Amino acid sequence: MTMQPASTEIQSRTAAIIQELKDLEGPLLPILHGIQEEFGHVPQDAVPVIADGLNLSRAEVHGVVTFYHDFRARPAGRHVLKLCQAEACQSMGSDAIAAKVKQLLGIDFHETTRDGSVTLEPVYCLGLCACSPSAMLDGEVIGRLDDEKIEEIVAEVRS
């Protein structure tokens, strides 16, 4: 299991991020990205600190955090695999690719394997539509997925 930092530590690290970014125009999204980069998710304990720092209500901050697909409530696995499920990839068999990956990993979309090795997510377009079907593994782009590439990916995240 991932070690969760103590509440006071979350608060102090969050405060440092706010301090660095709060003078931007419209600083909330950059701050949330900073926090997610720091902790791998947006911890509940960070919300009141942000609210306080930006003179917002906790409800407003909570509303923003939960609106965007990117911000996680809990940490992801060691790897994050995003499979594109949008139309261009559909036309090249992304449904079958997703079914195979789910079967190999034993998880569905939005789930993490029990050993914490990988989180699987759908994504709606990576802008690689002339190289479909496509995926993103930990920020690295992969195009023209086929059985061989899937097996390579699965082996990599499992190792």
Add this chain to the structure above:
Amino acid sequence: MIPRIYIPGDSGALALGAEKVAKAIRAELAERGIEAKIVRNGSRGAYFLEPMVEVATAEGRVAYGPVKPSDVKSLFDSGFLKGGHHKRWLGAPDKIPFLAKQTRLTFARCGINDPLSLDAYKSLGGLKGLQNAVAMAPLDIVKQVTESGLRGRGGAGFPTGIKWKTVLDTAGERKYIVCNADEGDSATFADRMIMEGDPFVLIEGMAIAGIATGATKGFVYIRSEYPHAVAVMNKAVEFARKAGVLGVNVLGSPNAFDMEIRVGAGAYVCGEETSLLNSLEGKRGVVRAKPPLPAIQGLFGKPTVINNVISLASVPIIMDKGAAFYKDFGMGRSRGTIPIQIAGNVKHGGLFETAFGLTLGEIVDDIGGGTATGRPVKAVQVGGPLGAYFPRALFDTPFDYEEFAKRDGLIGHAGITVFDDTADMLKQARFAMEFCAIESCGKCTPCRIGSTRGVETIDRLAAGIEPEKNLALVTDLCNTMKFGSLCALGGFTPYPVMSSITHFPEDFKPAPARVAAE
């Protein structure tokens, strides 16, 4: 002369193994003791040939592609550093038919050089538009953009010059230029290619927009799914600032303009201009009702130009070569060029910039070369997830805003997804509703509730439950969504749904085969 090797760093090329090819080339150079300069250029957009490696020879560039790491040894054996023949040899890149047939205005430089070299940018005509603009009165710049006939390339097709005029005419102690780089539509990658392959053209376009309207601050809102584009744009802004292209004295003029790169957070609806503004302000990306127009009350309530990447990146050439030059391309009220993105199940996928007016059939069959699978084309979706599905019977439709509207479609951001005859149009219609349900911002009822009811109704159709009644229900629901939604997400989701029903009715019939198969 030290040989120069160009290996694209564009994320499309990387997805096809460009990094592995670069590694293999470096290793081979080291092993053979050859000194060479490796330049990481953008992509020219012929993705079926990526990774496309080019070498500079005395006779000009020679391209090879698609190169696999296993080809590298034999490339060196064939003397590719001098343009030698090899099975991957393509000849001069600008003679490759897919590229030779294009009219590249906005993408004139994309993929040729190191995207972060300002010198390379200037050597190919960069900054000429901005140089002209700083010597002009704001109103004259706006006039030139208006006269060029440039219309919003994000999809709505609103005349760019008229939008700028509104911002110029609106008083405000602070004004903004916002670039919408939240390119979420499937089949589109033109914005990504420009940001990764020629970022200075976007910066130049935004600076011109700033001078034209009196705005001093710009934001580029890039989707988080594009980390490579974010990285290139951040560096490009930094270099532009150092070179005095951005800052308190743009190109030494009294005009001030600076900009920031911002990253989205995975919400498709933020491609809608008013939700994008809310998102930039740090709010939920919920759509705003219009009026007021963003041009009058936009970002932080200030007058704001919000334009798509391609609209802004098309401005420098208009300011360089003149309105008439740009306007001479195209047809009807669709002037200039459009970067068509040919995607999905297609043999020759990639970016094809051309004047408006090619027919859909020419694009799919002649340029795209038909499907990748070799099966017949069944449908093409034009304009992303909110665009209509066109059958072969409508392949004579010319690529033009009005012509597509006449046939109940839209060109949107000019992405085209090709499907072969294995596509199930009921499934595609269902996905359109499902996608709308996932991405709806929740502000208006037709979109928020309608999309979910749409999925359920199409599921009943698929199960053969009261087909006539449910088909009528979907049609009625689409009508409500089309006319009752606040923005294009709910308002345009009916396009893929209704076009599937209209053009492919056989896929919606309770066919015995469909029932028996399940």
